[in-house]
Amino acid sequence: ASVALSCNFFGLKSIIFMTRDSYLKKPYRVNLMQLAKAIVYPSPSNATKCGRKLYKENPNHSGSLGIGMGEAMEFVRSSSKYRLALGCMSYYAALHQTIIGLETQAQLKSVNIKPDIMIACVGGGSNFVGFTAPFIGEKLKKKNKIRFLAVESANIPSLTKGTYKYDYQDYYGYTPMVKMLTLGHKFVPPQLHSGGLRYHGKTPILSLLVTKGVVEPHSIKQEDAFIANKIFYETEGVLAAPESGHAIAQTILEAKKAKRAKKTPAIIFCLSGNGFLDLAGYAKVFGLHTTELYHEKKSSNHE
Structure with a gap:
C-alpha cells in the first residue's frame, strides 16, 4: 500500500x-x-x-x-518506461527501515531504558534489520549484550531449517543469486494469513547475522500468533497485524521464561503493523460472526 x-x-x-x-x-x-x-x-x-x-x-x-x-x-522488462520497486529482500529497504531502529534507540534513551532482548517478526528480513541494526552495530563493537530474536512463521522456516547458500531471490531466477538462508526459490508456502512472511529466503544481512550467532532464529505457529494478538488486544487495546503476532508470541514466551527465572529483563519488540485490515482473518480463525449472519441466526431462533 x-x-x-x-x-x-x-x-x-x-x-x-x-x-x-x-x-x-x-x-x-x-x-x-x-x-x-x-x-x-x-x-x-x-x-x-x-x-x-x-x-x-x-x-x-x-x-x-x-x-x-x-x-x-x-x-x-516489457517497457523502458517502467521501474521496479522491491521490498523485503533489498538492501535499500533494510537501510530505509533503520529509521525505526534509530527512533527506538532515541526513545529508549529518553526514558533511560537499556534493552536486554529485542524481538521482531521476519518475512524477508528488512523489518527486523531496520528495527535492530543500530543496536546490532553497538553489539558488534561490544557496547551492549542484547539478545536479538528474529521470529519467522513455522510454515516458512528459512532461518530455522533453511540452507545457507547462493539462491535466486525470485521464483523464476530473474534476479542475481545471493547468499542467504533459503528453502529454495521454488518453494511455495502453504496458505496462511501472514502474507508478509510468505518468502522462501532471508535478506543476506540477516542470514549472515544468524549464521554468525549474532541473531537468534525462532519460529511461531500461525495459531499461536493469533492467540498472542488477541491477548495483546484485550490487555493493551491495540490490534496487531498477523505478522506482528509472531513477535508478540515470542515476547510472551520470553516474559514467562524470565518470570520463572525471577528475572526482569527489558524486552523490546517491534509492532510492525496494525490488524484492522486483517479482521476477515481474525473472524475466520476465532469463528466470529458477521452482522448479517448473526441476525439471520437470531431470527431463526425466534421462529
Missing part, C-alpha cells in the same frame, strides 16, 4: 503484484491500494507470461513473494 500511495503522491502509475492468497484473504488491503489508483493483480496472474503458466497449471495456486517478484520483473 505504501508504494501505491507514494506513486499517487507523485502522479505516477502503480501496478502491484500481490500474492494470490493474500489478495483473496485480505480484500481491504487491495481496496486501500485501489483508493490510491493502483492496479492490483493477484499473483500468479494473467498479466505476465510466467504468471499465466503457473495459473493455468493450478488456478488455486496460493502464490508467494518470490512469484510476485518475478512477475513484476517480467512486467518491468
